[in-house]
Amino acid sequence: MRMTTSKSIGYQLKFYLGSEVKADGVPLDGPVTVGRQPGNTVVLIHKSVSRHHATFLVDRGSNPPAVFLRDEKSTNGCVVNGQAVNGKMVQVRLGDSIQIGVFSVEISEALGSLDLTQDLSDEEARITFETSPSRQAALPDKRLRALYALSARAELLHGEELLEAALELIPQCIPVEVLHSVIDGEGYPRTSLAWNSSGPCHPGQVALSHSVLKRCREEGVALLFDNTRREAKRTEDDTAVCASLRSAMCVPLTGIESTFGVIYASSPADVAYTKEDLQLLILIGSLVANKLAAAREFRVVHEEKEKLATILSSLQEGVLLLDGRLRIVTANSAAREILGVSDLKGRLLGEALNGFEHDLALETLPALNSFLLRKIEGEQASWGASDGARRVYAATVSQGPATTENGRLLAICLHDISQQHHLERMKSLFLNRLGHKICTPLTFVMATSSLVEQHLEGNKDPELKKLLEHNQEHVEQCAALVRQFIEYAGMSLTDVSAIKWERCLLKDLVDAAVGSNKELLRKQMFSVAKVFPESS
Numbered sequence: 001m002r003m004t005t006s007k008s009i010g011y012q013l014k015f016y017l018g019s020e021v022k023a024d025g026v027p028l029d030g031p032v033t034v035g036r037q038p039g040n041t042v043v044l045i046h047k048s049v050s051r052h053h054a055t056f057l058v059d060r061g062s063n064p065p066a067v068f069l070r071d072e073k074s075t076n077g078c079v080v081n082g083q084a085v086n087g088k089m090v091q092v093r094l095g096d097s098i099q100i101g102v103f104s105v106e107i108s109e110a111l112g113s114l115d116l117t118q119d120l121s122d123e124e125a126r127i128t129f130e131t132s133p134s135r136q137a138a139l140p141d142k143r144l145r146a147l148y149a150l151s152a153r154a155e156l157l158h159g160e161e162l163l164e165a166a167l168e169l170i171p172q173c174i175p176v177e178v179l180h181s182v183i184d185g186e187g188y189p190r191t192s193l194a195w196n197s198s199g200p201c202h203p204g205q206v207a208l209s210h211s212v213l214k215r216c217r218e219e220g221v222a223l224l225f226d227n228t229r230r231e232a233k234r235t236e237d238d239t240a241v242c243a244s245l246r247s248a249m250c251v252p253l254t255g256i257e258s259t260f261g262v263i264y265a266s267s268p269a270d271v272a273y274t275k276e277d278l279q280l281l282i283l284i285g286s287l288v289a290n291k292l293a294a295a296r297e298f299r300v301v302h303e304e305k306e307k308l309a310t311i312l313s314s315l316q317e318g319v320l321l322l323d324g325r326l327r328i329v330t331a332n333s334a335a336r337e338i339l340g341v342s343d344l345k346g347r348l349l350g351e352a353l354n355g356f357e358h359d360l361a362l363e364t365l366p367a368l369n370s371f372l373l374r375k376i377e378g379e380q381a382s383w384g385a386s387d388g389a390r391r392v393y394a395a396t397v398s399q400g401p402a403t404t405e406n407g408r409l410l411a412i413c414l415h416d417i418s419q420q421h422h423l424e425r426m427k428s429l430f431l432n433r434l435g436h437k438i439c440t441p442l443t444f445v446m447a448t449s450s451l452v453e454q455h456l457e458g459n460k461d462p463e464l465k466k467l468l469e470h471n472q473e474h475v476e477q478c479a480a481l482v483r484q485f486i487e488y489a490g491m492s493l494t495d496v497s498a499i500k501w502e503r504c505l506l507k508d509l510v511d512a513a514v515g516s517n518k519e520l521l522r523k524q525m526f527s528v529a530k531v532f533p534e535s536s
Helices: 142-154 159-173 210-219 236-248 274-288 302-312 333-339 362-378 419-447 449-456 462-489 493-498 507-514 518-525
Strands: 006-017 020-027 032-035 054-059 066-071 078-080 083-085 089-092 098-100 103-114 128-130 178-182 191-194 318-322 328-331 393-404 407-416
Touching: 006 054, 066 078, 318 333
Parallel strands: 128 178
Antiparallel strands: 006 020, 006 103, 032 054, 054 066, 066 089, 078 083, 078 098, 098 103, 178 191, 318 328, 318 407, 393 407
């Protein structure tokens, strides 16, 4: 295999306390986390710095690569060019003034040469590389560079956008049958991730141990997962689990969101940890998708409880896991916040929720579900968000063959079903799916609205009529897109009408799109005065 030499421009970070350099030459070849707690890429010991303060991200899908700073809801926030950044992500550039606590950060270019002129043997072509913090910035294969580009973009994209990016880049990666990652430094094992475009993977090619997942998150490698290709015959349960994972799309695993998209992998039972880890991912995917009933094959052995607690701790949905005696094995921070109880682990569910019968049998899951729903709805005011917004939570309860020393494991997922939360999610989904498609035709409709008024007033100019026919095509295109989205999202007409469309579409547009009266559609669409903000 012969390759040519090429150049690549990257970025590096330098951290100052006054004029004293605290960290120099930190490469931005993946997410760089900054905080007071050990385990961050850059550790800054000062009371003004939170344990997990901020993350620098680089999008290599753009040219030149774009650098972003995300504040991880830190106590003191970040400051960029004098502007406070609290709990959000902003793009930063060379020369920007960046402040994290009392520390200053400087971004500079790091120009490196990739010497790819050497011949690679067949074994080397299967790609062996280091994923330690000191790994080489020069990646010896375009397929590996594509994988890292996808990993970087996965930190910045969500849902459909991420899936589209994955579909664009995956073809550059999948010719590699096996990707060996040699993990050094802390005694992590040698592990193989299987990539195979032609069929099922062979047993023994996949090993996803917890230590590998942890290191991949630290290194910014977003594992792309899909259990749809198996050597054995797929069952109905397998299909349901796959659908659950696909609908989940985005699975937050740490303070920074890592996303599972598409790894073509099997689940060989003869590889240590593989089966358990694979099933654990299925459980997490179904939790996030609120489809616990679909995951009928997961098992979580006793030794893995702490691993499960670590992963669940960062999920946005409230999650509690209970043993056969209804004692809480673990509960993530979201569940503790929703229920208003700071210490849940090890307590009986009845002790944590007043009024609940301690000896409720597992066979009465509907009764438990009903009780939780009444309990949560009854106290929604006291469980409101800090901004005073009302929240309504629903509980999904499921049990599976997973066991602890106290019997079968029970999972409860608490999810926000308040109308405003639902509407904001729908609005965001609309912008992500259709924003770029609908902007052009709507702009044309808006620009010709005055000509439409002339036509309605009696002007029968043939050229005007021709223009209006073209206008009508755009009107129908817009209406079709809106109806397509409503069907895709499973929205009701009530939901559609309740959304505040000021940043994407006027309410008249949406009302017209879901109506059946073509004349009403034509007239209301012509009344559009503002489509998208100028920055879109």
